Amino acid sequence: MIRWRKGRVERVRREWAGALELEVAVQGEDGTARALAYPALVGRPEPGDTVLLNTTALAMGLGTGGYAMVVAVPDRLPPDPSGPGHLVKARYTPLQATLLGADEQDSPHHEVLREADSLDGMPVVVADLHSALPPILAGLLAERPGTRVVYVMPDGGALPAWFSMSISQLKDAGALAATVTVGQAFGGDLEAVTVHTGLLAARLVLDAEVVILAQGPGNLGTGTRWGFSGVSAGEAVNAAAVLSGRPVASLRVSEGDRRERHVGVSHHSLTAYGRVALARADVVVPGLPGGFGARVAEQAAALAHRHDLVHVPVDGLREALGEAERAWGVRLSTMGRRLDEDPAYFLTAAAAGRHTASLL
Structure with a gap:
């Protein structure tokens, strides 16, 4: 234990x-x-x-x-917390924390959120892994600089948003406006009880033009069809749709993963979007070159019965990713692989950002 x-x-x-x-x-x-x-x-x-x-x-x-x-730090305990807040997160664990939720009665935002029910068509980009956050931003902001983007972090990976260096670096660089932590996750600029109120808070309180929703670092997978925390990507598509948002599904694609189930389009994406997501989304299919690109397109076609497939070229995105990494000080890495080791992963996420820019 x-x-x-x-x-x-x-x-x-x-x-x-x-x-x-x-x-x-x-x-x-x-x-x-x-x-x-x-x-x-x-x-x-x-x-x-x-x-x-x-x-x-x-x-x-x-x-x-x-x-x-x-x-x-047993010999020097911190002072007791003060101020409002009735949301308990990491509940009934030794480190449960009491926080002020944007949607609770003591919040100054409670009235805004009390009857809120619509995102007014705001794009919500959904991805499986936390490592997709920087490349989605890179693709989006290369096409539409200055877009106000808020990250909504559910509790499938790390619970404290503070664990992510990427969030800190992206905010410091001005690429990311704010973070909302939902469910059992905590430590964002705003807290919310559910993905639904987190999305509404991002739109109505933080004035987001776009939301990116993906797990925090440290996702969990068991090598089984259903035993992975990324099923939350399908549930996020449903939440965005029921709130009249515009779901955009970023595929998890890899050419460098040693596990066959993640080569090409990962089974995580095929399950989350193909089985869990009941609402329609724009599934972004990157125009990757050669036989591998054809493989990705063929695998993604299995989602066409449920979603709208959007084929997006990737020309210029490699340069945009490199420039973003340098300008923001963010290390592009997924499962220990860098941009040069698995370009397909990062180009796919950046293509989702590029498509999202076209919706604004």
């Missing part, structure tokens, strides 16, 4: 909005390890502090989440 350890903070390695990456000496173990602390939850650890750690992910060697997590 949980591996509990005590540690000593040696130094702060780096920090970004909402998170501190630390170097800690773990009691009873040789050397040091990376640890992650969320100051809003546990206070700010300093060098020399004793920290209580959950080292489960570190012991498992997880890629995305391979940190020891700081659970508490």
Whole structure:
């Protein structure tokens, strides 16, 4: 379940909005390890502090989440929280947090959201993985600079939005306007109870022109047809449609994944959009070259009975992705693969952004 350890903070390695990456000496173990602390939850650890750690992910060697997590700084507890807020997230876990929800009665936005029922045709770009967020933005903003984009983060991956360096970097660069965390996820600029109120808050409170909705980092998959957290992509299509939004489905495509079920169009996309999504969406099919591009188009055709397939050229998108990576300081990476190692993945997401720009 949980591996509990005590540690000593040696130094702060780096920090970004909402998170501190630390170097800690773990009691009873040789050397040091990376640890992650969320100051809003546990206070700010300093060098020399004793920290209580959950080292489960570190012991498992997880890629995305391979940190020891700081659970508490027991000798220097943070002050009690103050202010309104009745939403409890990460409920009934030792680190449950009370937050102010945009849709709760004490919120200044409650009246706006109380009877809200429409996104007024706003495009909602849905993707499986968190790593799709930067390339979708790159494709969108290359075609329509200055578009106000809000990210809605459900709880299929990381619960704290602070875990994502990409969110922090994209906001600092001005590419992303804000984040709304929904369900059990927390730490966004706004909190909401459901995907539905999160979408409405993005539109009516944060003035979004476009929403991108994808899991946070660290999705879960079991290699089974239905056992993956990305089924939420299909549910997001339904939520956007029922609220009179314009769902745009970004396919998960890979030429570099070693797992056959993810080569070409991933079975995650085929299941989420082909079985879970009951409402129609624009499914963006990238114009990738050669036999691999033909394979992707053929696989995507299986979705034509339920969705509108939109074929989008990818010319110029490779350059747009490289420029975005340099300008925003965001590292384009998916499952450990960079742009040069799996260009099809990033071009597909960027094509979804390009198509979305054409809807505005």
